[in-house]
Amino acid sequence: MNVSDRMVEILAEEGIRHIFGIPGEQIMPLYKALSESEITHVLTRHEQAAAHAADAYTRSSGKIGVCITTASPGAYNTTMALATAFKDNVPILVLTGDNDLEYRNMDRFQSLPVFDTFKHITRASYNPLNGTEAIYALKAAIYELKTMPKGPIHINLSKDVLSSEDFQDFDLCYLCEDDMSQIGDAQEMINSSEKPLFILGAGALSQCDKIGEIAHKYQIPVTTTFHAKGIISEFDDLVLGLSGIRSTPRAKYAFENSDCIIALGIKGSERTLPEIPDNLIHVNLNRDVLVGDCQIHGKVEDFLAEINFKKVSWMDEILQIDNSVYIENLDDDLAPQAAIKRILEKFGEDIIVSDAGSHTTWTTLLMKSIRPGQYLFPGAMAPMGYSLPAAIGASFATDKQVISINGDGGIQMNIQELATLKENDLDVIIFIINNSEFGIIRQWQEQVYDMKPYQVKLSNPDFVKLASSYSIDAVRVDNLSDLEYLLESDLHGPLVVEVVVRSENVPLP
Template identity: 45%
Template sequence: MNTAEILVNLLERDGNEFIFGHPGEQILPFYKALKDSSISHILTRHEQAAAHAADAYARVSGEYGICISTAGPGAMNLVMGASTAFKDSVPMLVITGDNDYDKKDSDIFQSFPINSVFENISIKSFHPYDGKSAVYNMIEALILLHKFPKGPVHINLSRDVLLEEIDFDSIDLRDIGLSNIPSLNLNDSDIIENFDLFDDSLDNLYDFSQKLSADVDITIQSAIKKLKDSSKPLVILGNGIVWSKATFKLSDFLSKTMLPVVTTYHSKGIVSDHDRLNLGIVGLRGNSLSNYAYENSDCILVLGAKLSERTIGASDFDIAKEKMIHVNIDENCLKGKINICMDVNEFLDCLLDELDQDNGTFDYDDGWIDEIYSNYEELIVGGIEEVEENFNPLRPPYAINRIIDAFKGAYFLSDAGTHTTWTTLLAKSDSFGKLLFSGGFGPMGYSLPGSIGVAFALKKRGIDERVLVICGDGDIQMVIQELATIREYDLNIDIFIINNSQLGIIRQWEETVYDFDKYQVDLINPDFAKLADAYGVDSMKVESKEDLQLAIEMSLDSNKAFLADVCVCEENIPMPKK
């Protein structure tokens, strides 16, 4: 077997079904092996789209996604999507091809210092020098993605390395150089047929319990005591709970303690938005309940969140920090008074054990929840009410609210721009991953390719739910070629373009923050409905209330992709309160 065949076999053994990518010369040995595998390659029309699709696939499935490209320009086109995943700590395997390893420092066609770029946007970047090291690096990459799901892992595969024939009798996994590698019988030339990366023999690899020193254990006990002694506790939930596969333990913990929770932007839906104990998103886009609880609690337990400025920027963090217990697998983002670098899953085990020893409850002020709700202020989003018959074009919040209301329960993907604010304010989530947007990095063009990843994630899980894109006219033109991908794979994705013929949020910043008239933000757009038709996607142009209702009905009645070009007026978004 050559290296490419072994690597693909490892990915098969790890349960992967889909890889999103675009082929090129240097990565073709990998594609040849992929062609004969059980893994389906999803051909996107641009590498950036492949990375966004893998990112969204991961966010919805709770597993890592995979994207692949060739060398040079292909690899660089993955950078936007890999950066997005890195910023939001989304586990993703990024595979790039490269010229022959012995020519890596030569100025030949499509050569580029790929690893020098990716080492800044991944938790680890590999460039194996031969077939044996490539196998070791791939195994280590998979272990990192499972045991340390903190973001993308990159492996750069030179063409000659991929083609190298490997003698498995010479491979010893202990050469990987990781601690706690158990002894394995590796004297089998057919090892791949019998090797399961996550067999019981490897269960303790990178086991956090082996890392718990006496000092760490004391810190955990201090954190538990602080939580038990509090009268006004609050839990901030991050999407690290999903990556640690701790959602069921979290549900068990919350059902026993009845503690109030708030979420970050990206953890929306971990606890249903309809649950009274879920106060909503906290921070700059938070509501009155979540921000009141954040400011007035006496103990804040943060589980699996990075605590970006959007989460902590609505009030004085120096005050909040003093009452904060921060648990995260990534020590670089710990910001609390008590910091615990630990898998959230294992920390919840500690909390549940404590509950079992303490009659199953944490006592806190009975009036705390009522106090929070007594400070409720209704969030009013202007422009969502019925509009006059002749209001043309439609107001953006009106159109978005109607769309959200019609597609309750769907998986919503938003992008970068004014529409994202209205979507996040108006959409309710009953489970994690049902509202995705381009996150902390905020690239334009996330939602359309992201919807492709969501569609395949739902397919793998056997879930029959609608996938809905709400994007701007600026966003869609970054990635509109992915309509071809959607059509090729016959994906049932509904696309609503909120078309105000401008870069609306940039225009608002120009006028309200920098005090100058709009400049270079007006867009002369094509007819998006006709473009969709050219790609073989059913479509409609929306210019009135009646048109919008008809487009929604047509979309709901369709079992294939549908695009609506919704013409809206210029309107400012509500700015965050600080």
């Protein structure tokens, strides 16, 4: 048995069932071992897509998403997707190949310092110099991804290390460096509070049942970040909506009037906390994102186990606030928001994956999530090209129908993954909201920079013919009645629906 054989064996033992990637020369020993295993390898057409698919695999299911690439050309192609997972704290495993150890620091074919680059866009980046270190790195990475899910972890693997039969295998023992020293202060704040408020982030997703039980028992209202939508169904009156820059009226009122804000698993960024209140209790595994005076560095589940809550009664006060968000033109032909509203009404219980662009704003404003991991989009980094490969990853992770709502600009960033979609015959429906422009950029140009639209108009291909060239069923609609008629059908993927819409400004925060 060589290092590659043992690494694949470890992955299988840890329950890894799918790996996304593209083979190449320097990673070939690992692919040989993978080919002889029961793990399913999903061949994407671009390494960025492989990492986005692994990202959504994790977001939609809570399982570890894994992607694998060869040396520098393949590895560097993942950087945008890794930066996306890093900014959104998505725990995925990234394995990259490299030239033999003796050539790492030399100007050789496909040699570049991948490790030096990746350490800036991962929570940890390992660079093993022998077989024992490689096995250690993998076990350490899996442990960290399961117990301290802060973001992507990278292991850079030289070809000779992967082929080596000289390694030691051993069990690992870890101690988590938590800091719960302010738990007493947090308890005092909660004891004296009459108007507590939960703000829930992605770091609280694993405790959704427990938090739901606490919120209902003690009548504590809940707001969420973008990535925690659905942690408690957004149809529940206790759930006030998004916090931060896209606050709903009730969430804004609660934030401004609460006497104790309990932030669980949020990053504490400016998009969620426009200001740092004095009454904030902030709990997070990641020490680097903690803000405020009462910081709890540890797991949300450990915090909840230590804290006692009391019943409060300010929900009636909050419910007096009209929580409706007025959106114009929801019944107008060719309005993107009207089309997206109908799509969400049809597929409101399925997994929805957005990209980056104006359609994401409309989707976020209009969608109510009923469970965690139902609405996926690349929030803090917001690269175009996320939705299609992410929809593929979510489809493998969950076996549920997945709906990709995309823009005509974003879809073309990774449109080659239509081949992956068709090859695996996935139940993914892609709605391309086609306004023939980069709409958000055009809006910024006009409203912020007082300039005429410049380099934002798109001369698009025929998306129906393009999808058909991949042997994927496709249809185009250009009015609301035709879209509504189509949505009355029992639709299944692979399917591409081009929805022709007009240019429309999104509501600014």
